[in-house]
Amino acid sequence: MKVAIAGAGAVGRSIARELIVNHHEVTLFERNVAHIDPDAVEHAVWVQADACELSNLERADLQTFDVMVAATGDDKANLVVSLLAKTEFAVNRVVARVNDPRNEWLFGEDWGVDVAVSTPRILASLVEEAVSVGDLVRLMTFRQGQANLVELTLPPNTPLAGKPVRRLTLPRDAALVTILRGGRVIVPQSDDPIEGGDELIFIAPAEAEPALREAMQIAH
Template sequence: MRIAIAGAGAVGRSIALELLESKHQVMLIERELANIEPESVEGAEWVHADACELASLEEAGLESCDVVIAATGDDKVNVVVSLLAKTEFAVRRVVARVNDPRNEWLFSDNWGVDVAVSTPRLLAALVEEAVAVGDLVRLLTFRQGQANLVEVTLTPDTPLAGQPVRSLKLPPDSALVVILRGGRVIVPQADDALEGGDELLFVATSAVEEDIRAALGY
């Protein structure tokens, strides 16, 4: 995929390096000349431009990108970049960094954001996920479709141990997508047996999260 990243600070460069390792084409767009450091991310295309200016994005060829990541340290800039990417260039997937959790309400599909990543909220969710057993933890919100990625770790003495995945009576608008077991990543099949300590990852709407918890016996 061809991916554009607005903002070549520490966060933008780190994302670029990870994506390049996965063999994607990466374009870094940076307004501050002092931050243009091609040697720091040698495999990326570097563009000195203001990502909030339509003409600059046209010149950079944003319409050829499959994904745009708004990764600057300014929430206002990230919202504007997201809106331009979606409405002016019809970019299929727009991911935006949220620096201040108080601004999360802005990062919606109304502003062109498909996925909003709030670092403070994500860190808090990961802490919860690390210590909470039997509790449902929301890890990520997908703005498009208003669905969430949620996680539940089964207790060691769960009555579900030994039961097949098909025995779970999950509510509508929810799906079990992955089981994490030790060092394994399991794509669940109907006859796979559940075990105590399994980490279950669901995609679900907010309205049915409590129903998922009930289906797991919590």
Template sequence: MRVAIAGAGAVGQSIARELLEGGHRVMLIERSAQNYQPKAIADAEWVQADACELASLEDAGLESCDVMIAATGDDKVNLVVSLLAKTEFAVRRVVARVNDPRAEWLFTEAWGVDVAVSTPRMLAAMVEEAVNVGDLVRLMTLRQGQANLVEVTLPDPTPLAGRRVRDLALPAEAALVTILRGGRVIVPEADDPLEPGDEMLFVAPVEAEQRLREVVHDQPAG
């Protein structure tokens, strides 16, 4: 997968390293001479240009990228980059960093954003996850609110201990995508048993979240 990252500051470089370790091809686009440091991440492709300029993105070959990550420290820049990537270059997936939580409402499909990442919201979610065992925690909003990535940690004891994944009466529009158990990441199969302490990650719309809570606590529907 080829990934373009607008902004090669500390955040952009950290993302680039993670993606390169995952075997992806990375292009870093940076306007500032101070942050343009090809030697810092030699395996990445570096472009010194303004990611808000259409001609610069054309020269960089953005149309060949599968993902654009707008990771600058300026929300206005991230919105413009997202819009150009989606509307002018048809980049399949656009992820944008939200620096000011007050501007988060702008990061929607109208600006070309598929996923908006707000650090304050993610930190708050992590705190909730740490203290609210057994309750549903919303980690991330996907597709402009059409669905959320939500997490729940099964308490100890749990009425679901020993049950199989197939026994979960999940709402039709919700999906269990992974189970974190100890240091393991489990891709759930129908016959996998559930254990106390399992961290379960679901993708579900808001209207299905209450039913997920009932399922986790083994309550009947309705």
């Protein structure tokens, strides 16, 4: 997979390293020449250019990339990069960093963003997830609310204990994708039983969350 990353600061470099370890091709765009350091991310292609400039993206043949990651520390720049990547080059997947949670509402389809990643929001969700038992916690939103990654930690005395996954009556468009049990990550199979204390990870649209609460027997 070919991935372009706008912004070679600490965040951009960290993303690049992880992607390269997983055998993806990575190109880093950085406008500040002082931040260009090929030794910091080996095997990446470094481009000294402003990714907000259409001509620079054209020279890099951005249309040949599978993913654009807008990872600068400036929300305005990330929105411009996202819009150009999606509308001018039809990049299939655009992921954008949200620096200020107050701007999160902008990071949607209108600006070409497929997935908006807000570090403050994620940290707050993880804190909430760590202390919440028996209620849904929204961890991440995809495509401006079309689908959410939500987590539910079952109480030890859940009436669902012992019930196999196939007998869970989930609302339409909601899917159980992972069960976290102790140190295990379980990809749920139809015969896998539910246990008290399980952390269940679902993908569901916002409108399905009330029905999901009811299906999992969560009190409102």
